[in-house]
Amino acid sequence: MFAALLTQAIHAVLLLALAPLLVGVVRWLKARLLGRRGASPLQPWRDLRKLLLKRPVVAESASVITVAAPYVAVAATVVAALLVPSFTRGMATAPVADLLVLAGCLTLARGALALAGMDAGTAFGGLGASREMAFAALAEPALLLVALCCAILAGSSNLDAIAGAFAEGLLGIRISLALALAALAAVAVAENGRIPVDNPATHLELTMVHEAMLLEASGRHLALWEYQSALSLTLWLSLLAAIFAPFGMAPAGAGPLGWILGLVAFAAKMGALALVLAVFESAIAKMRVFRVPEFLGAALLLGLLGALFLYVSTGLL
Amino acid sequence: MDDTLGRDATAPLPVLILLVCLLALLGLAGLFGALWARMGRAVAVVCIAASLGFAVAAVLGLVGAPTAMLLAIGPPGQGLSLVLDPLAAWFLLILGLAGLATSIYALTDAARAAPRVVAGFPLFLAGMALTLLAGDGITLLLGFEAMSFASWALVGYGHAEAANRRAARLYLCFALLSGLCLAAAVAVWAAAAGGTGLEALRAAPPEGWRAVAILALVVAGVGSKAGLVPLHAWLPLAHPAAPGHVSALMSAAMVKVAVYVIARLLLDCAGPAQPLWWGVPLLALGAASAVLGSLRAALEEDTKVILACSTIENLGLILAALGLAAIFRAADLGALAALATGAALLHALAHAMFKSGLFLAAAAVLTGAGSRRLDSLGGLIHAMPVTAACAGVLAAAAAALPPLSGFAGEWLLLQSLLAGWRIGPLPLQLGLAAAVALFGLAGALAAAAMVRLFGLVFLGRPRGPRAAAAREAPVLARAALIGCATLTVLIGLVPGPLLALAEPAIHAAVRQTVGDQVGLFALAPGGGATAYAAPVVAVLLALAIAVLAVWLRRRSPAEPAIVPAWANGFIPPPPELPFGDPLAQPSAAGFGQPLRRMLGASLLGAQEQVTMPEPGDPAPARLEAGFADPVFALLLAPLAGLRDWLAERAEWLRDLSLRQCLSLSFGTLVALLALLAWLEA
Numbered sequence: 001m002f003a004a005l006l007t008q009a010i011h012a013v014l015l016l017a018l019a020p021l022l023v024g025v026v027r028w029l030k031a032r033l034l035g036r037r038g039a040s041p042l043q044p045w046r047d048l049r050k051l052l053l054k055r056p057v058v059a060e061s062a063s064v065i066t067v068a069a070p071y072v073a074v075a076a077t078v079v080a081a082l083l084v085p086s087f088t089r090g091m092a093t094a095p096v097a098d099l100l101v102l103a104g105c106l107t108l109a110r111g112a113l114a115l116a117g118m119d120a121g122t123a124f125g126g127l128g129a130s131r132e133m134a135f136a137a138l139a140e141p142a143l144l145l146v147a148l149c150c151a152i153l154a155g156s157s158n159l160d161a162i163a164g165a166f167a168e169g170l171l172g173i174r175i176s177l178a179l180a181l182a183a184l185a186a187v188a189v190a191e192n193g194r195i196p197v198d199n200p201a202t203h204l205e206l207t208m209v210h211e212a213m214l215l216e217a218s219g220r221h222l223a224l225w226e227y228q229s230a231l232s233l234t235l236w237l238s239l240l241a242a243i244f245a246p247f248g249m250a251p252a253g254a255g256p257l258g259w260i261l262g263l264v265a266f267a268a269k270m271g272a273l274a275l276v277l278a279v280f281e282s283a284i285a286k287m288r289v290f291r292v293p294e295f296l297g298a299a300l301l302l303g304l305l306g307a308l309f310l311y312v313s314t315g316l317l
Numbered sequence: 318m319d320d321t322l323g324r325d326a327t328a329p330l331p332v333l334i335l336l337v338c339l340l341a342l343l344g345l346a347g348l349f350g351a352l353w354a355r356m357g358r359a360v361a362v363v364c365i366a367a368s369l370g371f372a373v374a375a376v377l378g379l380v381g382a383p384t385a386m387l388l389a390i391g392p393p394g395q396g397l398s399l400v401l402d403p404l405a406a407w408f409l410l411i412l413g414l415a416g417l418a419t420s421i422y423a424l425t426d427a428a429r430a431a432p433r434v435v436a437g438f439p440l441f442l443a444g445m446a447l448t449l450l451a452g453d454g455i456t457l458l459l460g461f462e463a464m465s466f467a468s469w470a471l472v473g474y475g476h477a478e479a480a481n482r483r484a485a486r487l488y489l490c491f492a493l494l495s496g497l498c499l500a501a502a503v504a505v506w507a508a509a510a511g512g513t514g515l516e517a518l519r520a521a522p523p524e525g526w527r528a529v530a531i532l533a534l535v536v537a538g539v540g541s542k543a544g545l546v547p548l549h550a551w552l553p554l555a556h557p558a559a560p561g562h563v564s565a566l567m568s569a570a571m572v573k574v575a576v577y578v579i580a581r582l583l584l585d586c587a588g589p590a591q592p593l594w595w596g597v598p599l600l601a602l603g604a605a606s607a608v609l610g611s612l613r614a615a616l617e618e619d620t621k622v623i624l625a626c627s628t629i630e631n632l633g634l635i636l637a638a639l640g641l642a643a644i645f646r647a648a649d650l651g652a653l654a655a656l657a658t659g660a661a662l663l664h665a666l667a668h669a670m671f672k673s674g675l676f677l678a679a680a681a682v683l684t685g686a687g688s689r690r691l692d693s694l695g696g697l698i699h700a701m702p703v704t705a706a707c708a709g710v711l712a713a714a715a716a717a718l719p720p721l722s723g724f725a726g727e728w729l730l731l732q733s734l735l736a737g738w739r740i741g742p743l744p745l746q747l748g749l750a751a752a753v754a755l756f757g758l759a760g761a762l763a764a765a766a767m768v769r770l771f772g773l774v775f776l777g778r779p780r781g782p783r784a785a786a787a788r789e790a791p792v793l794a795r796a797a798l799i800g801c802a803t804l805t806v807l808i809g810l811v812p813g814p815l816l817a818l819a820e821p822a823i824h825a826a827v828r829q830t831v832g833d834q835v836g837l838f839a840l841a842p843g844g845g846a847t848a849y850a851a852p853v854v855a856v857l858l859a860l861a862i863a864v865l866a867v868w869l870r871r872r873s874p875a876e877p878a879i880v881p882a883w884a885n886g887f888i889p890p891p892p893e894l895p896f897g898d899p900l901a902q903p904s905a906a907g908f909g910q911p912l913r914r915m916l917g918a919s920l921l922g923a924q925e926q927v928t929m930p931e932p933g934d935p936a937p938a939r940l941e942a943g944f945a946d947p948v949f950a951l952l953l954a955p956l957a958g959l960r961d962w963l964a965e966r967a968e969w970l971r972d973l974s975l976r977q978c979l980s981l982s983f984g985t986l987v988a989l990l991a992l993l994a995w996l997e998a
Contacts, residue, residue, distance in 0.1 A: 057877065076858060101719060
């Protein structure tokens with residue numbers, strides 16, 4: 001019990017502190033890949049501090065939603081982040097770390113973001129909100145199909161159990177896992193508004209989704225939104241790591257030595273994923289907004305195909 | 318008969334009969350007395366009391382033993398009978414709670430209500446209660462028809478407008494269809510069982526062609542009342558046409574009565590010996606309804622139509638859960654069958670509360686801001702803060718956000734699907750996988766629809782002068798709204814104890830128990846491999862918000878500055894446009910555009926047409942976007958064509974000679990006698 005609470009606390013502090021740093025690392029890597037020097041990986045932390053010291057500016061037509069929504073969104077993302085195992089299994093939230101509950105918490109954060117975008121009654125906020133909710137409509141079924149694949153293989157949609165089942169390696173390498181990985185990666189790209197779905201660095205209004213909803217946010221509200229998006233990226237990367245690369249993760253009931261090994265493995269995995277993300281984003285162009293449904297539809301089909309392969313292969317056994 | 322039915326004569330049944338009779342009498346009295354202003358209020362007060370009585374009796378029925386009673390009236394040789402068992406009690410609880418909220422709201426403008434509303438409302442309540450309490454097929458049909466008739470009268474209340482007349486006419490057609498199908502199903506079943514009592518039906522589960530016929534008739538008849546695709550065309554027209562609180566009751570309770578009839582006939586009475594395909598039509602049509610309903614909800618431009626389409630979605634989920642329960646039971650997966658039934662019952666209760674609240678909020682908006690069109694509303698959160706807060710909570714529940722009430726039922730439904738992937742032949746398994754994706758799609762579309770509804774109505778700037786001068790709803794309306802929102806939060810926080818309360822109802826439906834899959838704090842299907850702990854999620858969320866707020870108050874104490882919206886550098890609003898350029902804000906059609914292009918084109922035949930004027934022509938360029946539910950073109954239009962064709966063919970009957978006319982009647986008589994002789998044999 002004590003170990004579960006302790007690891008949960010370490011996990012929470014780790015993810016909360018790592019989130020802006022991870023964004024900084026990805027930006028720095030992308031800059032290096034493009035031949036620029038790039039800002040220090042600590043820059044997002046500095047930006048957050050700067051934003052917190054500024055006086056927020058709120059539109060006259062805005063309501064309490066503008067003020068309250070960032071808190072709700074960050075809280076929902078924090079709850080979701082608490083559920084994803086990072087360096088060890090058997091944390092305090094392990095019994096309730098359900099993939100669908102995680103999806104629900106992320107939907108809550110997305111809803112708060114979309115409402116905040118619509119609150120001031122400006123053109124771009126509503127535009128971004130409508131696109132965000134529409135993209136989610138295709139991302140969500142793909143995520144559920146990945147959950148189905150995992151539930152077929154691991155016996156439940158509990159993240160801790162999935163990580164445990166996949167870490168033991170009894171399942172071997174399966175085509176459906178590769179398909180599910182591709183589907184989940186596509187969902188992660190869409191949910192975090194990364195290239196090719198959205199450009200996190202853009203300020204060209206016509207092409208943006210996530211940033212369009214934040215145009216009226218400022219001061220601590222903007223800081224909270226930036227932090228929420230960083231935490232969401234961290235959460236999705238550690239989700240990918242927990243499901244598809246649970247190696248090195250300390251099993252439930254491991255001692256401090258196992259935790260340290262798990263922490264090292266987790267740092268390595270996050271670093272590798274950040275590098276992959278940076279290379280991927282540098283290598284391809286952003287797609288037209290109206291082609292995003294095709295991208296997410298492909299993820300949906302991959303998920304369905306993964307489930308199909310599982311049905312066929314388990315039917316043969 | 319008393320031996321088979323009566324098990325406990327002291328329980329709440331007599332009280333319920335009194336209440337039903339009272340409501341029916343009130344309906345008659347209301348018709349004559351409605352011109353008297355106090356009558357409306359008195360009727361509403363009695364409806365409140367009766368709804369409370371229903372809710373209390375339902376809780377007693379859920380915890381106590383089933384009670385039954387034979388009435389001294391009825392067709393020859395077949396007295397009407399009433400039964401209150403846990404399954405009926407659960408739906409009676411839903412009816413009581415929804416009736417309570419809507420009756421309280423009815424009090425707000427009871428003094429000005431039209432006679433047909435004053436008279437129809439108690440009759441509507443009585444019809445629904447009678448359907449739920451029916452102990453035999455005849456009583457069931459009586460209640461069902463009373464419910465249909467009363468609700469038709471209420472739908473036709475705005476008959477001065479052609480659109481409302483059309484809605485009422487379409488509704489009447491569908492009500493006739495469902496009545497006919499249900500009567501035929503009961504007749505086919507009773508002929509095999511030798512009686513219409515539920516016990517008799519239960520003793521003779523349908524087999525062979527009868528099973529197919531009964532399944533088809535019940536799904537068509539009762540499914541059309543529940544808005545099951547493809548028989549849903551009437552619902553988005555008829556529900557909005559009724560007065561606000563009646564729409565709420567129709568969407569919250571009437572469709573649930575249809576769910577009850579399906580659960581009663583297809584799960585309880587049809588027995589556990591049904592084959593695997595028994596639940597497939599419900600599952601397939603339910604999943605289709607969920608997707609179509611939620612997509613339409615995300616594209617429609619009228620608040621009440623959006624809510625009615627969302628009802629189609631939720632009913633699709635509930636009926637799909639019942640279909641799943643039938644499939645699981647046929648596959649001998651008892652615990653999963655109980656889980657799916659629990660999901661259906663829990664979501665039925667949750668939907669009743671959040672949807673009645675949302676309809677009441679739409680009615681309050683119509684009263685306070687004068688419109689149901691999204692393009693005339695906006696910014697109402699400033700003028701109607703209480704309504705906006707309640708609508709926000711209710712819309713979040715409708716969007717299935719944790720930890721509110723809509724999430725628990727959908728989570729249970731998905732969990733039962735994730736656990737039961739390996740049943741039946743490969744096509745069925747693939748169908749289950751597709752159902753997972755469709756439910757996910759429906760859930761995300763519902764979230765998009767609710768964000769759009771709440772955002773366009775309550776947030777942003779007013780889109781018209783009437784919305785700018787909106788007034789908050791009266792005290793009683795706010796009380797009803799707050800009640801619905803509170804119950805929605807409570808139901809969301811305690812799904813475990815609620816499922817424990819529903820346990821007898823689940824057992825009555827599928828003869829299985831949920832067992833240790835529910836706890837005080839968590840739902841843990843499948844022996845606790847995973848769990849959803851609503852209170853834990855809620856506490857964690859609250860804790861995170863509190864810590865964040867306290868910490869930020871210290872780190873970032875500056876008070877916000879209130880300035881004109883930046884809006885990418887638009888000028889601040891000039892004096893002649895106090896709320897800024899109304900066109901610089903997303904419209905209902907604009908907000909729906911991404912989804913209309915992504916999914917609407919294939920599912921709803923959505924089209925966009927751009928008309929550009931010639932160079933030099935000062936006419937404006939036009940963009941016309943629209944969609945049409947395919948059911949009108951694919952089902953109703955051919956049916957109407959068939960009707961005209963038949964009417965044309967029947968014209969030749971007029972030209973028959975006297976001799977031919979007589980021989981036609983004689984032939985009919987002989988054919989009927991032959992049929993009778995064959996049936997007797």
